[in-house]
Amino acid sequence: MNTIAERIYDYLKAFPPFNLLNREQLLAISQAVDVIYLEQDQYLFEIGQSVENHFYVVRDGAIGLFRANESLVDECDEGDIFGLRALLRQGVYKLNAKAIEESIVYSISSELLDTYITTNADASQFLMASFASNTRVKSADNEDFIDTLNRSTEYTYLQTADYSKNPITCTPNTTVKEAAHIMTGKHVGSIVIVDKAKPIGIITDKDLRTKIATGKYHIEDLVSSIMSSPVKTFPENITIAEAQIAMLKNKITHLCITKDGTNTSELTGILSEHDIIVLRENNASALIKEIKRSHSAKQLKAIRQRTEQLLQRYLEQNIPIDFVSRLISAINDAIAQRIITLELLQMPTPTTTRFAWLAIGSQGRQEQLLLTDQDNALVFEDVPKENHEQTKTYFLNLSKKINSALATVGFELCPAEMMGSNPKWCLSVSEWSQQFKRWITTPDQDNLMLCTIFFDYEHVYGDKDLVNQLSESIFNTIYAHDIFLTYLGRNALQNPPPLSFFRQFLVEDNGEHKDQFDIKARAMMPLVDAARLLILSHNIKSVNNTLGRYEKLAELEPQNKDIYQFCIESFKNLLRFRTEQGLATNDSGRFIDLESLNKGDRLRLKRSFKAVKSVQELIKTRFKLSQLL
Amino acid sequence: MNWFKQKSYPRFWDVYMSHFSKLQEQNPKAIRFVVFDTETTGLHIKNDRILSIGCIAIENLQIKVADQLECYLKQEQFNAETVKIHGLLKQGKLTKIEESEAMERFLAYIENAVLVAHHAAFDIAMINNALKRLNLPKLKNKVLDTGHLFQKTKLDTSKSHFSLDELSKRFHIPLHDRHTASGDAYITALLFLKLLSKLNTNSELTLRHLERPNNRVGLI
Structure with a gap:
């Protein structure tokens, strides 16, 4: 009889791969666990130290894995496993494991791993996949596209082979x-x-x-x-x-x-x-090649559907979500580019006027993994007054064709008409600049909302220079009206961290989604808004992606690095949750049924809210919003 | 005149005693600690009896779940009042053993480990009385008391007695299986590790240092 082992069993059984073992196997492991207590900042192992014959599971607290230069590679929370890779590789540790907060860690010997886990097909499959996800793809600012795709092959290698199950x-x-x-x-x-x-x-x-x-x-x-x-x-x-x-x-x-x-x-x-x-063949680079070779929206539709399968598989294999989102965005961009090229050929006359096609909102931030409404806009170069109407009509016609082709592929038309075919969002550079200026100088509720959508634009096709001109004018206007950032700050704090006083999730209390949790409005948007505000306040033009923005911020403000790293981790988790939910329920994944989450997911979700809280505190202080609110 | 002659003891006692021939190790990392707790019929050390003993070992400052002892004792004595606390019925489903066998197993398990308990004096006295009923001498092990160690941290000097519940709360230790001997032993073991790291500020902590009464004054 071993009451303590039973308790450890009860804890471990909630987490993979332990939940895949049978009771006897897991009890045998639980009985042989060593329990380690670590004070904050205490090291469990250090770089260069020879590898212990153990791997670790976090029981309480959080353990950070750090490189020699103190950069955080991974943060392990309750139920997370670490130290496995080192165990398989042997030799010396290549990372420091340090308690980020006071922690209790279970240490499990490698013999137990061999005996019970690697012999279990499901459990070892999980570990294999977790290796893939633990390899954080450290995103350099402008990671080469090809590089990303090469990596996709690498991940494909870790997948279980899909063999034919009915051998002849x-x-x-x-x-x-x-x-x-x-x-x-x-x-x-x-x-x-x-x-x-x-x-x-x-x-x-x-x-x-x-x-x-x-x-x-x-x-x-x-x-x-x-x-x-x-x-x-x-x-x-x-x-x-x-x-x-x-x-x-x-x-x-x-x-x-x-x-x-x-x-x-x-x-x-x-x-x-x-x-x-x-x-x-099914991997991303093959898809991109096919996109470039395709000749109709119908063909592209079939490719986009296969992309969905690829996405599902990547998620199942626990491939890092930032990597997945860059890949899907690359495919989406390639589809849009191909469509524009094809539609330009369909126009009765070619145009010599320079223009650019922009993705806006979540697509502009490259955070849209699921097929949703299209949000886009068009900007063309300034033309002499007498030619303006004619030019605008030309691009409106082009936009209409592009929008309807994108709809054929599966990106539904935006019900709010945030599309290039809307005369309001198909403008010349100076018209756009005037529009942004109006929004910035009269920041009422509607205009702030438009700013949050249109500030996150991403060049998809056409003349990059036009886009740079646009960015230039926005920053000049903001610089001249710095009170605007305060308004934007207030807007960013509209959604406080979604935990009530009793540390429960705040769920919708009425309507169609009663008792569901709105992951977009309550958890993701606060992080997106905060990142946009902070990056604008630094006058950074080029980074539109939320994860990229936080990475840049961590670099610009080393004193707040921890907070930003925390936001990155949280946003990745949220993005993954939302995408998985969307694929499972075949919708936007915005509303999550909390009952469907397991304990580990709930903990991870809850942790994300701590990130919302800390970054909002930072904004409150920086933009002196406590008096305003 | 045979009272000078050393009494003869059962073999298991001699084995137990043989573990004490070596000099006591002083570095906590090298010491095997056994954290233990007893559930009893009451708080009277002479009249009350041990119902269960839970022990867990600490080596290299890690709790060794595999190195543990948990036993339930057959006792004639029964106190309906304390059943509410420990939940041990006179005729429970648990396998119970005689007190003599429990002592034999306990001694064989602890060897020369440094014993740790919360308000250790009581648990030690209960064990010593059980040994006495078997005509055996008292325990020879060094003993540390987590209540006393907490006093040494000087984190809270408002009173001299803190319950295991109070300290667990203070150190954020979840109270699973409270009032089972093994559960309490495990909680005490976590508390012990936390206290050690609080006391271990100069990293040269020795057993001698831990044993020292906390209100000792004067020249050292």
């Missing part, structure tokens, strides 16, 4: 001719010879070519005479990387998948080189 088989006393008939009938290039469901050999197209067509064997011979035997077998959770290595090493093109990975257990599938090629 025959018994050893089948003739080659019969086997060839089966293969032809099923349109496959290989057949596995099984004895009582266990794979004993394999015949591929190549065998038929080299052994039959050459006349070495007769087609009435038994398959057992020409099959390659024994076969190489692998477990069901084999990753693409492992599969490719196995194929290269053994110079084979087909792998047999069996229940426990040995050739004495039941055959459950077959993985061919072709399967791997298909899988890789």
Whole structure:
């Protein structure tokens, strides 16, 4: 009897991968845990120290993993695991693990890991995926597009290979001719010879070519005479990387998948080189190439649908959300660019007037992972007065075509008409500048709202110079009316942290979404608004993305680095929650049913609100808003 | 004149005693601590009896969940009043053992560990009385009291006696399984580690230092 182990069991069972183990397995682990107490700022391990034979789970508090230069790589909260990578790599620790707050950590020996976790297919799959997510993609400011895509291949490698689950088989006393008939009938290039469901050999197209067509064997011979035997077998959770290595090493093109990975257990599938090629075709760079080659909105629609599948898979594999969002944005941009190119060709006359197409709002911030309404605008260069009407009509027509093509792809028309085809949002550079000036100098509620949407614009197509001119004029106007930032600040604080006094979530108390939590308005927008305000106050023009803005802020204000890092982490979590919710419920993912969250998710969500709180406090002090509110 | 002759004790006692031949280690990191708690029929050290003992070890300042002892004792004595506190029924479902066997297991488990308990004097006295009933001498182990260690931190000098509940609250230790011997031992172990890190400001903390009464004055 071990009451303490039972308590540890109760705690661990809420978190993956422990929740994937059975009771006996988890109890055995719980019984052998060491409990470590760390004071704030105390180190659990340090860079260069040789790796302990343990990995760690946070019980209370938070452990930060830091590089030698003190930059935070990851923050582990209640239920989070760390120290695993080092355990597999051995050698010395490459990061510092330091308690960010007073913490209690469970230390679990690597033998237990081997005995109970890596032998469990689900649990080891989880760990594999968590490696991918722990590799934080540190975003340099202008990370090269190609670089991003190369990385996507890297992540694809960690995915479990998707093998065919209905392998075509025959018994050893089948003739080659019969086997060839089966293969032809099923349109496959290989057949596995099984004895009582266990794979004993394999015949591929190549065998038929080299052994039959050459006349070495007769087609009435038994398959057992020409099959390659024994076969190489692998477990069901084999990753693409492992599969490719196995194929290269053994110079084979087909792998047999069996229940426990040995050739004495039941055959459950077959993985061919072709399967791997298909899988890789589906990754992002392949999609972008296809976009560039496509000729109609219909074709693009099919590609966008496959993007959705890619997104789902990335989320399932716990790929870092900032990486995923950049990838999806890149695909969305490529689609818009392709559409504009195609529509320009459709125009009765080509234009020599310079113009640019802008994505605005969440699309401008590159934070829109799901297919939603399109929000965009168009800016064209100043033309002589007499040509203005004509030019504007031309671009309105172009915009209409673009908007309707985007709608065909799946980006619905914006009900509020925040689109380039709206005469209000299809303007010349000086008209846009005047408009922004009006909003900034008379910051009433409506104008502030428009600022929050249109300030986050991103150049998608056309002349970059026009966009720079626009940014220039906005910053000049703000500089001359610095009271505007105070108004924007007040606006940013409209949504306080969404926890009530009893540390409960504030949910909607009426309407269609009663008792659901509005993750967009209550958690994401406050962080987005805060980032915009702070970056504007620094006169930074080029960064539109919320995560990018916080990263820039952390660099500009080292004294507030912790707060901004915290915001980054929180925003990533929120973005992931919203996207997952959206994919699950097939909507914008804005409203979350709290009951559907597990304990770990709730904790993570709650933690995000602490970030909202700390950044709002900072804004309150900086813009001296406490008197105003 | 055979009262000079050393009494002969059962073998398990001799084994227990053999662990004390070495010099006491002073560095807390190198010491095996056993944090323990007893649930009893009441607070009278002579008349009341131990119902359960929960122990957990600390080595290298880490709580070793695998190194623990939990036993429930058969006792004739029964006090309906304290059942509300510890929840141990006279005829419970738990496997109970004789007091003599419990003592034998306890001694074999603790060896020469430094014992730690909250208000240790009571638990030590209860164990010593149980040993006495078996005609055995008192425990030889060094003992630390978490109540006393808290006094040494001088974090709160308003009173001299703080309950385990009060200190757990102060140090944010969640109160799981309060009033089971093992649960309390675990809570006390966490409290002990927290107190050590509070006291360990110069990183040269020794057992001797921890044992020193906190109100000691004069020349050292």
